[in-house]
Structures are given as C-alpha cells and as structure tokens.
Amino acid sequence: MFSLRLIILLAVVAVLLWLLKRLFSAEPEPEQLDAKKTENMHQCKYCGVHVPESTVLSVNNEPYCCQEHADLDQH
Ligand SMILES: [Zn+2]
Numbered sequence: 001m002f003s004l005r006l007i008i009l010l011a012v013v014a015v016l017l018w019l020l021k022r023l024f025s026a027e028p029e030p031e032q033l034d035a036k037k038t039e040n041m042h043q044c045k046y047c048g049v050h051v052p053e054s055t056v057l058s059v060n061n062e063p064y065c066c067q068e069h070a071d072l073d074q075h
Contacts, residue, residue: 046073 040053042063049065051057057064064070 044069046070 041050042053042056043050044065045062046064046069051063051065057067057070059070059074062070062073064073
C-alpha cells in the first residue's frame with residue numbers, strides 16, 4: 001500500500017515535469033520573435049548589427065553593415 005502511493009507520487013511528479021518541459025518548449029523563442037519584428041533585416045557578419053535589406057552590403061554572399069566591416073572580416 002505504501003509503495004503504491006510512492007509510485008503514484010513519482011508518476012505525478014514525472015507528469016508534472018513533462019508538462020513543465022512541454023510548456024517551456026512551447027514558448028516562442030526570442031530569436032523567432034525578433035525575426036518577425038526585423039523582417040528583411042540582415043545581421044552584419046562582423047559586428048552583429050541588424051541592417052535593413054535595402055542598405056545591407058553583401059560581400060562574398062555575406063551581409064555587412066558597412067564596407068569597413070566587410071574589409072575587416074576579409075583580412
Ligand atoms: Zn558591422
């Protein structure tokens with residue numbers, strides 16, 4: 001009888017942990033939210049600054065915020 005209660009308790013704890021894990025993974029990741037907000041934005045490969053697609057500088061298929069950072073990353 002006592003061990004049965006223990007098993008039930010362990011099962012409940014396991015289910016709670018599983019639910020918490022699911023809840024945690026269901027949350028949208030900040031990166032995904034950021035991607036929605038900054039649509040058509042590119043991240044400078046050198047400094048990580050987000051640059052609009054219209055002003056992004058593409059060197060060797062890599063996005064950069066300015067020519068200086070493109071040059072710095074090449075050397
Ligand atoms: Zn940069």
